[in-house]
Amino acid sequence: MTTVLNVEAPSLDEATALNVEALDRSFGDRQVLKDVTFTVQSGRLTGFVGANGAGKTTTMRIILGVLDADAGAVTWRGAPLTRPVRQRFGYMPEERGLYPKMSVAEQVIYLGRLHGMSAADARRNTGTLLERLDLAARADDHVERLSLGNQQRAQIAAALVHDPELLVLDEPFSGLDPIAVDTVLAVLRERAAAGAAVLFSSHQLDLVERLCDDLVIIADGTIRAAGARAALREAYTLPRFRIEVDGDAGWLRDQPGVTLVDLDGRHAVFDLATGVDDQQVLSAALTRGPVRAFTPVRPTLAEIFREVIQ
DSSP, X not given: OOOOOOOOOOOOOTTEEEEEEEEEXXXXXXXXXXXXXXXXXXXXXXXXXXXXXXXXXXXXHHHHTSSOOSEEEEEETTEEOOHHHHTTEEXXXXXXXXXXXXXXXXXXXXXXXXXXXXXXXXXXHHHHHHHHTTOGGGTTSBGGGSXXXXXXXXXXXXXXXXXXXXXXXXXXXXXXXXXXXXXXXHHHHHHHHXXXXXXXXXXXXXXXXXXXXXXXXXXXXXXXXXXXHHHHXXXXXXXXXXXXXXXXXXXXXXXXXXXXXXXXXXXXXXXXXXXXXHXXXXXXXXXXXXXXXXXXXOOOHHHHHHHHTO
């Protein structure tokens, strides 16, 4: 069974920080973005998911003003983007962009100053961030002497140093070990809780599912699904259930409207035909003995992603 989610133009409200509306972009004869539309909300983490070449990086570069769109618009709190507005954004590109011969602290302070911070504020924020990202001990090391994971954390510090109102992060978890991932996740959650809007891309769907509040799924330059994580999971949930009983669950084969998906003794996963009440199946199970578990099966982000890009 395939479920299709109709992605409509987002409704704008006071929580909408970034509005991406009907973006088109081509490189030569190849159109890489087609009517790309979504929103990013203040105080929320939005995961931007798609395969390589789907259009994520191009979209992010248009948001940051690195590229121009052929059509469409990007607005911030309902107004056109200007250079002073973009100066309040933080960006971490997928490719490493730090100066290898500068020390970590010197570089982060320098980038803070480029965003208009005073020297004192840039130093203070740099110290706090390096401490939070477990880089304080490497503050005086040249970037080229850091491991790839520590270089990634340094880039995240550079994107955050000026307390941006919008964070745009392209593959921020690439090269990070599990402990470093947890550290970065905690910092991003803190920024969102303080009111920042966060848009990040990642191929690590389990991390996106764990972290984000909202999802945007792009494939072949078009938005295939967008919305709150819980709403998307609900939209793509099949009438599928998991049951655990004390005896053998094989009797489900003969239950009207039930299609077994998996059976392992006391455990079973099954689908229900349209119009069949799950409580009828539960009642039938209870007549045969105790029921230890009976729950709907919710799709993972990976399962939703595979479905919508087909």
